[in-house]
Amino acid sequence: MTGLRMLRIALWGAIGLTGVAFALVSTGLLPKLDATLDATTASVNEIGGSFRLTSHTGKPFSDADVKGRPFALFFGFTSCPDVCPTTLYQLSALMQKLEQEADRMPVLFVTVDPERDTPEQLASYLSSFDPRIVGLTGTPSEVNTTTKTFRAYYRKVDIGDGDYTMDHTAAVYLMGADGRFVATLDPHEAESAQIGKLRRLLGTSL
């Protein structure tokens, strides 16, 4: 055996070993990576789905009413002292900037306080904001099911004297035309960035 041939065998052996090592690392690590990706993808894919509620005009309103259209949705309640009115005010401003483009993107405000937020109460409350915003309420069970559909959190908090407030997920969900979760709207972002996000959702800008 020549020195060159021995070197070749040694080199191929090294490559072979590297391959085996790579395969071991791959089989050892990739399942972990896949599991992480699956978990992330699954939790995002689990946001959204069917819901059945009543609008502030007293009419039934379900996921079928936004089918094939991108939409924005957030949970709140009309007695909310701070976050909800601020969010509604900001959304109204964005919708006014988008003008008629916003007609193609329903904005849904789902109450987590159906005991107090009747359709009439929602209608009265929403009269201070963009008239295109749809208020939604339902039976406590329908509301609870809807929060689960969107993986949202809410909790009744006793504040004494028989009064209560609600803790709730404050995120504005941006849902694609296919009914899938796309992103949340970040109220701390510049308005132009938020407009850009909504235009991308509407497919009118890249």
Ligand code: NI
């Ligand atoms: Ni609120």
